[in-house]
Amino acid sequence: MRLWLAGGLALMLMLGGCGNQTGAGAGSTANTVVIGVLLPLTGAAATIGLAEKAAIQLAADLINTPSTLNLPAVSGSGLPNLGGTQVSLIFGDTQGDAIVAASEAARLINAGAVALIGCYHSAATKTAAQIANGRGIPFLNPDSTAPDLTQQGYTTFFRTTPSDATFVNAFFSYMNFIGHPISPANNGLTIVYENGTFGTGINTLATSTALTTYLTVASSVPYSATATSFTTQASQIALTMPRTLLQASYTSDAIGLIQAYKTANIVPKMIVGMDAGFTDPLFLNNLGVNAEKIVSRATWNLDLTHSNTLAASVNTLYKANTGSDLDDASARAFTGAMTLLDAINRAGTSNASPVLAALSATNLPASQLIMPWAGISFDIAGQNTLGSSIMIQVQNGTWKTVWPASVATAGTVYPFPAWTANPR
Incomplete structure (x- = not known):
């Protein structure tokens, strides 16, 4: 074609x-x-x-x-x-x-x-x-x-x-793993997404997956990744005050939305990012304590070097070249x-x-x-069929792998704390 x-x-x-x-x-x-x-x-x-x-x-x-x-x-x-x-x-x-x-x-x-x-x-x-x-x-x-x-x-x-098909399925599997229900009784799931190819695909996949598993999408909130203010989106989200926020964002918009949630005092039980801007080092650097207990899907995390000696060796070389992990x-x-x-x-x-x-x-x-x-190993369309997702959570200022159990270095801390909680 x-x-x-x-x-x-x-x-x-x-x-x-x-x-x-x-x-x-x-x-x-x-x-x-x-x-x-x-x-x-x-x-x-x-x-x-x-x-x-x-x-x-x-x-x-x-x-x-x-x-x-x-x-x-x-x-x-x-x-x-x-x-x-x-x-x-x-x-x-x-x-x-x-x-x-x-x-x-x-x-x-x-x-x-x-x-x-x-x-x-x-x-x-x-x-x-x-x-x-x-x-x-x-x-x-x-x-x-x-x-x-x-x-x-x-x-x-x-x-x-x-692809995001794998990652969205991992998100729902993780929700089941930690016993976190997404149902009409608790206002379900709100999907916040940048309106480009990446975010639109996440919204479509998450919505269809929720429907096939009898879960509820309370609302979908699109925005432009180049936006500099997210007050409108925060107001939309506050109307339903969902139990779970699933967010597909690049770096500056991921940071801006979290700041908008705090300003509007939006406190869901979980905030889950779809990698991208969430795992950019600038996310933690800019948000500091306000990133605590946010979850994201990922494919790799630094704590995996504890169990993968090849990853540890490659990271040592990379850090020697760049000064960063x-x-x-x-x-x-x-x-x-x-x-x-x-x-x-x-x-x-x-x-x-x-x-x-x-x-x-x-x-x-x-x-x-x-x-x-x-x-x-690639299928006929060129997709690696052997890849998988992990879930990571910010705990004490660093990302910790929390799922699946086979590679987890920490358990999930749940629910997401109030913005004024001390410690968060």
């Missing part, structure tokens, strides 16, 4: 299609494989984009220099099945914008990238992946969760992170980069067709991952 979009993106498609490079490995040399990295390096999500950039660079460094870590394709210097070929990264700044992402994807391909990885924002990933698909270029997405990204008919698109987004980016580089290594070439075949045949075991997943 071909997706045709109007306006600026249509122009990008025409420009991107000039001089079709369907696997010639243009720009790479006998000694170098060039990978294009698309991330929001400026703008509201720059903190996340720069963290992911550092994680992907670490993955390339581990390929390019000798290492004893049990990671795919890591052995000597360079990609072993390509005779020690080095990995070179070139970067494009999406600015969190879908049209810019498409333009940057075309630019990186024209600059010689034989594969692309990115883009964090689901809307940006959708347009960039369309450019890559039109050029026959492999596109590895480690971090965008809108379910429809694997429903576009793209043949060059692969996603290692679970890995977080959910950067851990996913690292994992996606290692998956792509492993496929290129198994293909024995940077030409697109063999790399796409190698990606399709991926079967990475849990023992070679820093993620708490069963492995990485």
Whole structure:
């Protein structure tokens, strides 16, 4: 299926299609494989984009220099099945914008990238992946969760992170696990979501899942992620005073909404974020004690290094480079980069067709991952079928893994405390 979009993106498609490079490995040399990295390096999500950039660079460094870590394709210097070929990264700044992402994807391909990885924002990933698909270029997405990204008919698109379908199901499973009912008797669930690709998908999935499980959605409250005031949304939420708030937000809006809840004295029994802005370090840095006892879904958390020695080793290297620990987004980016580089290594070439075949045949075991997943293996649509979700909660200023029990380092503290509670 071909997706045709109007306006600026249509122009990008025409420009991107000039001089079709369907696997010639243009720009790479006998000694170098060039990978294009698309991330929001400026703008509201720059903190996340720069963290992911550092994680992907670490993955390339581990390929390019000798290492004893049990990671795919890591052995000597360079990609072993390509005779020690080095990995070179070139970067494009999406600015969190879908049209810019498409333009940057075309630019990186024209600059010689034989594969692309990115883009964090689901809307940006959708347009960039369309450019890559039109050029026959492999596109590895480690971090965008809108379910429809694997429903576009793209043949060059692969996603290692679970989609929001997995995460929404995890949310309801977690609610059952802690014995937290969502029913008409307690005003049910309110879904607060940014009105872009990411948030709209969450609202649709959570609403449909609630209906099939006989639960109640009291209200859905959309907003623009670029908004600077959330008084209107807080007033809407206060009308129903729901038992549970499920929130799909990027960074500045996640922070702004929590501040608005406090101002309006909205105190549900639980506030649950859908990752994204909630796991940006700026969330805790800006909210401080007001973030206490908020829950979020995630794919990775720092306390997982206590039980995963590979994750601990990779985090040590990452922290030595950046001064910061890995977080959910950067851990996913690292994992996606290692998956792509492993496929290129198994293909024995940077030409697109063999790399796409190698990606399709991926079967990475849990023992070679820093993620708490069963492995990485792609279905026909390019979705990793072995990924999973965890739930984390802010306790004493840090995120603690609270679900599932197999990886939890703390129990859930419930219910959400009053804003004036001391301690919170």
